[in-house]
Amino acid sequence: MSSEYQNYYVPHQSYWPIVGAFALFLIAVGAGSTVQQIGTATSWGSYMLYAGIVTLLFMLVGWFKNVIDESMSGLYSAQMDRSFRQGMSWFIFSEVMFFAAFFGALFYARMVAVPWLGGAGNNEMTSQILWPNFEAVWPLVMTPDGSTTEAMPWQGLPLYNTIILVISSITLHIAHVNLEQGKRKALTIWLAITVLLGAAFLVLQVEEYIHAYREMGLTLASGVYGNTFFLLTGFHGLHVTLGGIMLFILLLRVIKGHFTPENHFGFQAGSWYWHFVDVVWLLLFVFVYIL
Known part of the structure; x- marks a missing residue:
């Protein structure tokens, strides 16, 4: 077996996937509610949409950082x-x-x-x-x-x-x-x-x-x-x-x-x-x- 197949890095358990799923849930529900509330006084859907976007960006930054650190550490x-x-x-x-x-x-x-x-x-x-x-x-x-x-x-x-x-x-x-x-x-x-x-x-x-x-x-x-x-x-x-x-x-x-x-x-x-x-x-x- 070639040496390039001998080591395979397995990362620790991560909470980023569930954070990303939660963000997408907020975005989906918030976007649908925002569309339905166009022209009305209520706007909770838009707040949920913005919260989902912020959460998604937070997830991307954190997950990217983990992968970059692993790559630069020579683990791959x-x-x-x-x-x-x-x-x-x-x-x-x-x-x-x-x-x-x-x-x-x-x-x-x-x-x-x-x-x-x-x-x-x-x-x-x-x-x-x-x-x-x-x-x-x-x-x-x-x-x-x-x-x-x-x-x-x-x-x-x-x-x-x-x-x-x-x-x-x-x-x-x-x-x-x-x-x-x-x-x-x-x-x-x-x-x-x-x-x-x-x-x-x-x-x-x-x-x-x-x-x-x-x-x-x-x-x-x-x-x-x-x-x-x-x-x-x-x-x-x-x-x-x-x-x-x-x-x-x-x-x-x-x-x-x-x-x-x-x-x-x-x-x-x-x-x-x-x-x-x-x-x-x-x-x-x-x-x-x-x-």
Whole structure:
């Protein structure tokens, strides 16, 4: 048996998983309650949501610190490195399936449900059964109460955000190449640029949401189109936030002198996740905004 398989570090029991689960519970309940309480005087759901976000950030910082300390102490072997790679691969695959469910809902609503409601094929349902002036077209901007919203165009902020994320993938790749070549200064600069681009994306997405709510009348209550739009873009924004936190932690580690050209899977894992987030956005840009 090779020596690289002889030692496998088993960490002590950790309370971070249960803290993370509790944080996600608070976020889920708080977000659902906040949506239901929009326009009402009560706001306990928003407080629960904020508490969940703070708890999640606390968990991430603590868990990251434990893993970093273990790595820098030389406790990880080559076999442990392979386990990390497999774990990150399965994690990204689970995220792929997560977004596949929402894209599936979008395609079903657009390609199956809406044409069926409009009387496609042998179905006898007519617009009179649904609501006056119903048209089986996408985006479905008319709602059952007769109100009409605007569809979010792909020009403007969505296009700017697409350019920003594509550039961020390029800058992150350049940073990775400089890490492999041992160029620490260039690595730090390009990684810092990537973090700033990620932050710029989130700022513009918040501005896009404000514009949608205040000027376009596009909200979560805007029928199936509003639901699919905000669920897909909102969950993607949450993943960009998580990816940005990862990259910021990596930047701090790079500044402290962590990672070498031969040993830098922590950096590589963060870059995998960021590139995945970028690919998801490109799909969103095409199927949610353009088509």
